[in-house]
Amino acid sequence: MALTDSTVLKLAPDAAAPSYRTAPHNIEAEQGLLGAVLVNNDAFYRVSDFLEPKHFFEPIHQTIYETAGSLIRMGKVATPVTLKTFLPAEIDLGGLTVAQYLARLAAEATTIINAQDYGRTIYDLSLRRDLIQIGEDMVNVAYEAPVDFAPRVQIEDAERKLYELAETGRYDGGFQKFSQALTTAIDMAANAYKRDGKLSGISTGLRDLDTKMGGLQHSDLIIVAGRPGMGKTALSTNIAYNVAKAYRGELQADGTTKAVNGGIVGFFSCEMSAEQLATRIIAERTGISSSQIRRGGITESDFEKIRDYSIELQSLPFFIDETGGLSIAQLTARARRLKRQKGLDLIVVDYIQLLSGSSKKSDSRVQEITEITTSLKALAKELNVPVIALSQLSRQVESRDDKRPQLSDLRESGSIEQDADVVIFVYREEYYLANKEPRAGTPEYEKWQLDMSLVHGKAEVIIGKQRHGPTGTVDLSFDGSVTRFSDLIQDGHLPERTY
Incomplete structure (x- = not known):
């Protein structure tokens, strides 16, 4: 987005601390998607089935996405004008007020066509941050584990968390056309016909x-x-x-x-x-x-x-x-x-x-x-x-x-x-x-x-x-x-x- 580098840097928490690596994120993708939603509320429905507020890196972006989603689900219009009344006005966003920031998001928005790709980018980066968190938890627990805490319990817990993360890291689900279900049923019948004994x-x-x-x-x-x-x-x-x-x-x-x-x-x-x-x-x-x-x-x-x-x-x-x-x-x-x-x-x-x-x-x-x-x-x-x-x-x-x-x-x-x-x-x-x-x-x-x-x-x-x-x-x-x-x-x- 055309926001200045200083704006992006100030939005990223802990970015000023040089001794730590910043968690994976893409502020521009988050800004681009939010701008698309504010310009055309239909963009929200392109991503709402898999993208949640917690997947955004920036806390203010989480708030904007959650508030916009609430308005859209109630049948109201989410624009910079309707949205600013629900956000704290005193926040300084890289030298911009909330109203100015929302207007900038809308003015330099991506198109609705790109909304889903931007949403997937944000989602995948959130998964990577979750992976880092699981890894950090494993290290901390292994260092600080009490004497009676069996290592195999921690291994099983880590495997469970990783598998849950792998299962949630998909964009499938939701409604599908009947023709798609029909194709799946026909494929199953075809596979059954090819299989020994003609079994499903x-x-x-x-x-x-x-x-x-x-x-x-x-x-x-x-x-x-x-x-x-x-x-x-x-x-x-x-x-x-x-x-x-x-x-x-x-x-x-x-x-x-x-x-x-x-x-x-x-x-x-x-x-x-x-x-x-x-x-x-x-x-x-x-x-x-x-x-x-x-x-x-x-x-x-x-x-x-x-x-x-x-x-x-x-x-x-x-x-x-x-x-x-x-x-x-x-x-x-x-x-x-x-x-x-x-x-x-x-x-x-x-x-x-x-x-x-x-x-x-x-x-x-x-x-x-x-x-x-x-x-x-x-x-x-x-x-x-x-x-x-x-x-x-x-x-x-x-x-x-x-x-x-x-x-x-x-x-x-x-x-x-x-x-x-x-x-x-x-x-x-x-x-x-x-x-x-x-x-x-x-x-x-x-x-x-x-x-x-x-x-x-x-x-x-x-x-x-x-x-x-x-x-x-x-x-x-x-x-x-x-x-x-x-x-x-x-x-x-x-x-x-x-x-």
Whole structure:
């Protein structure tokens, strides 16, 4: 702007102090935008959806922008004449009164066409100042931290602030034309058509489950629940492996890689070690039971098979965090980090009840679980990935004749049921029947054998809740020796022959 250098210098606080660097700012851009608003109030609507008074560097500019915005929103005209009555007249602005300064802004204003570009410049410089503030806070806290203040808490807090800053540093949002939404919907349909299984979401690798759910939908919180021994971890591990195995990335114009099939998996194993999880996947792929692998009861050909599959598995985009006792804040920070560093398309958490809330003391476990499930749902939306979270069921299941689980069986069920987009129960009748084996040779034993033959190797995946699809039961095949779920071969349907 044509204001003198001395005017600009006097407006900038602390500019006279030579020993300090001035925070990033652009006084001319702020003056140009404010002038455009005063000349044509329509310029305000070009920037008001993302630009706030706090984003201006100069305090007087913050006041002018806020006051002008208030007038415009009330349907009044914001000009130098109407505005000066709301501003303190005694302020000296580089030798100019408030009235003279407002008149100078309007006289040398930029055009309304440039208003949005000027607004973005001001906004970006504000973000840079926020970055500096976060950095200064980190240094000060690290120097002055009390003895009982854990460094990891500060790291998580800094990561959270940085991620929030990254998420707010965008100009998107607000209304969009229906044609734009329509284009997005058509693109999703086209991507689904190109993807294996013609699904809108990520394929689980289980045909009948995909048919019922349409795959794993982005930003969904999917709860997989069941009593111990039902196969919750086995099902989630199978799905995670299938997603990672099917991964195919495509380089985008901006240099990033986007998954066009399958995805990159982050698995939080709070119960099992990474080695145990890897053994399970090896057992599932090779058909050699994990107990045999652990005992060393394998042949040379078995070992060669394990070795060959291990080479294949090494290239999988499958990342495991085996840290026990994670807080939900730690889990969230680590998921964000993986998304930023490697990419992330699916998160698996095994399991909810082994996580802790962010606060050390909670009034009740129900409140803590509520915080955990709400945070998991927020994480799914924030990273735009499906989150599969495992959950235990209460013991009341065992007291019923029909032990098929239902929503009320979820531990601390209120928050879990409310926050989840999909709730899946894993149920195996075979597990319960096997524990009721009568004495051999009795009529009851013959009936038991018949019942066992009907349910042997079968599992039910009961969809108890689904926001965007039907509920119901999906029958799957389950091989307990290698903890593998697979599609159930229906009677009268033979598997395809492979040569």
